[in-house]
Amino acid sequence: MPRSQQIANLMAVVLPFVAFLVAIYAGWNAWVDGIDLAIFAFMYVITGFGVTIGFHRLLTHRGFTAPKWVEYSLAIAGSMSIQGPVTSWVADHRKHHAFTDAEGDPHSPHVGHGSGLKGLIHAHVGWIMTDQGSAQRSKYAKDLVEDRGMRRISKNFELIALASLLIPAVLGFALHGFTLEGFLRGLLWGGFVRIFLLHHITWSINSICHFHGKRRFDIDDHSTNVAWLAVPSLGEAWHHNHHAFPRAAVHGMGRREIDITGWVIAGMEKVGLARDVVRISPERQAAKELRPS
Incomplete structure (x- = not known):
């Protein structure tokens, strides 16, 4: 990883913490006050769904299809x-699935x-200083590299990041x-x-979600479901379900598994913004469940 990128990544970790x-x-x-918290919630939901619906379930795994303007807006x-x-995000995540919990x-x-605490720290934040963006985009994200609109969005990442700070600031300025x-x-x-x-x-x-939690399916990696992370992660914490069925657009596969992102995709489907939504039937789930030893 270039030194300049390491410094930029370090600042992206340290400044929000401060x-x-x-x-x-x-x-x-x-x-x-309520205005500040409303601005926080608005920005969290918009950018959070940009990651969960856009980066992850649509662009990485193609769990559904959408019009190009929807793809670009979510990106x-x-x-x-x-x-x-x-x-880069999509390439890294596809590489994660290609080598899950392996070299x-x-x-x-x-x-x-x-392993243990050292491995957990690396998986949480350490990898950002060593491995983030290292996946070969022409190999792992070829479809996005060949998309002119996605290339333009990636190229203008710094401007979009600046807008991510200016929008809530301007909202605070106006509403206060x-x-x-x-x-x-x-x-x-x-x-x-x-x-x-x-x-x-x-x-x-x-x-x-690769260290502690519950497992339901017979798969080789260490992915887990972590219920208490489900709401703040907008449904991504049903991560073991996701690794069992990577293309599924809905990760909450049990009756009590809250998947807010899955609910939004279902709503998008009803109004024609999402098509060909991949869902896993109960029969397919049952066939892959862990069997008592």
């Missing part, structure tokens, strides 16, 4: 999460960087009466704090 500490202090001193929203350009997996807690304080509060809560929390929820899928 802002989160500032937010704790600000909240303690009542420098937060921009996902880029606003500041987790890297869309082509070549960019963020497994079980290989390459020790056109004040500098409102601008800074929007930037803090809807910008940096939102980025910090969304980053660590996403990274927890790489780390915790």
Whole structure:
């Protein structure tokens, strides 16, 4: 990984963390209200769905099809999460599935960087300094590389990331009466704090959901389902289900498995924005379930 990218990645980890500490202090001193939290929630949902619906279930796994303008809109929203350009994100994730928990997996807690706590730290955040963006895009994301619109979105990642900070700041400025304080509060809560929390929820899928949780299906990797992560991850924490059936657009396969992203995709399907949605029948699930030893 080039030194410049390492520095940029380090700043993307450190600055939101510092802002989160500032937010704790600000909240303690009542420098937060319903407007700030609404801006935070709005930006979290938009950029979160950009990752879960766009980057992951649509563009990486093609769990459904959508019009090009929907693909591009979701790719921009996902880029606003500041987790890297869309082509790099997709290539890394497809490589993760190609080598899950084996040599070549960019963020497994079980290989390459020790086990236990050391491996967990690597899978959560360490890989960002060593392996993020290393997957060959022409091999693992050829369909996106050959898409002119996706190439343009990836090329303009830095501008989209800047917009990801300016949009909540401008919202805070307007909704707090056109004040500098409102601008800074929007930037803090809807910008940096939102980025910090969304980053660590996403990274927890790489780390915790390959380290601790429940398993239902007979597959070779270490992926798990982690119920308490389901809501903040918008359904991505049913990660073991996902590894059992990677193309499934719906990851919550049990009656009590909350999958907000799956619900939104179902809604998109009803209004014609999602087609050919891949779902796994109960019979296919049953055929792959673990058998008592």
